[in-house]
Amino acid sequence: TGLYLSGHPMDELAPLAKRVGAVPIADIYNAQESGSSELSDGEYVTLCGVVLSVKMKLTKSSTNMAYVTIEDMTGSIELLVFERALTSAGQYISPESPVIVYGRVSMREDEEPKLVCDEAYPLTEESAEEYIRAAGRRRGRQTSRQNDRMMRPVQAQPVQGDHVLY
Numbered sequence: 367t368g369l370y371l372s373g374h375p376m377d378e379l380a381p382l383a384k385r386v387g388a389v390p391i392a393d394i395y396n397a398q399e400s401g402s403s404e405l406s407d408g409e410y411v412t413l414c415g416v417v418l419s420v421k422m423k424l425t426k427s428s429t430n431m432a433y434v435t436i437e438d439m440t441g442s443i444e445l446l447v448f449e450r451a452l453t454s455a456g457q458y459i460s461p462e463s464p465v466i467v468y469g470r471v472s473m474r475e476d477e478e479p480k481l482v483c484d485e486a487y488p489l490t491e492e493s494a495e496e497y498i499r500a501a502g503r504r505r506g507r508q509t510s511r512q513n514d515r516m517m518r519p520v521q522a523q524p525v526q527g528d529h530v531l532y
Contacts, residue, residue, distance in 0.1 A: 376414070376415065376438050376439050376464065379464055382414070383414035383489070385494055385498070386412055386414065386494050387412050387501070388412045388438070388466070389405070389411045389412060390440040390441075391441040392441045394443065394479045394481075395441060395478075398473045398479050405471060406473065407472060407474075408470055408472075409470070409471045410469065410484075411468070411471055411481070412467070412468050413438065413467050413469075414465065414466050415438040415442070415465065416436060416462060416464050416465075417434060417461050417464075418436065418461065419461060420433075420434050420459055420461060421434075425448075425449075430452055431446065431448045431449060432446075432447040432456070433445070434459055436467065443478075443479060443480065444478070444481075445467060445480065445481045445482075445483045446481070446482045446483065447459065447483045447486070451483050451485060451486060454485070455483075455487065463488065465486050465487065465488060466486065466489050466493060466494065466497050467481065467485065468485040468486075468497075468501075468504075469481045469485070470484070485500070
């Protein structure tokens with residue numbers, strides 16, 4: 367993590383990160399070190415952080431991908447962003463931009479954990495609302511443990527009256 371004289375850029379955005387159900391990056395590292403089943407290889411998670419760097423690459427199949435490093439207040443992690451995600455969200459992934467990312471944790475022995483990014487949004491009020499709606503739609507495609515983690519942003523919203531999720 368970097369050194370910030372006026373506070374970490376995520377300080378002001380922490381409540382928004384909590385609202386979308388973001389997992390602290392340190393939790394992924396801790397799970398890998400301890401072998402915890404709370405977060406494991408292949409698990410889908412939401413992260414929020416500030417983009418530190420972006421390195422574009424051309425894959426063997428001649429498609430674009432990016433190696434992106436993001437940082438929250440607990441640590442940093444590398445994202446692998448392949449062409450589909452780059453096409454839909456590449457404009458949000460630039461240095462110093464706060465982002466919401468959703469993807470699959472990749473934990474390999476003798477390697478730092480990474481996140482294979484499926485989706486990215488700017489970390490703003492409007493995008494957080496959009497992300498929360500998308501989390502509800504994704505729910506049917508995940509395992510029950512992943513559903514529990516993914517529904518955190520939806521469950522964190524105040525509810526008035528009866529609501530039914532489909």
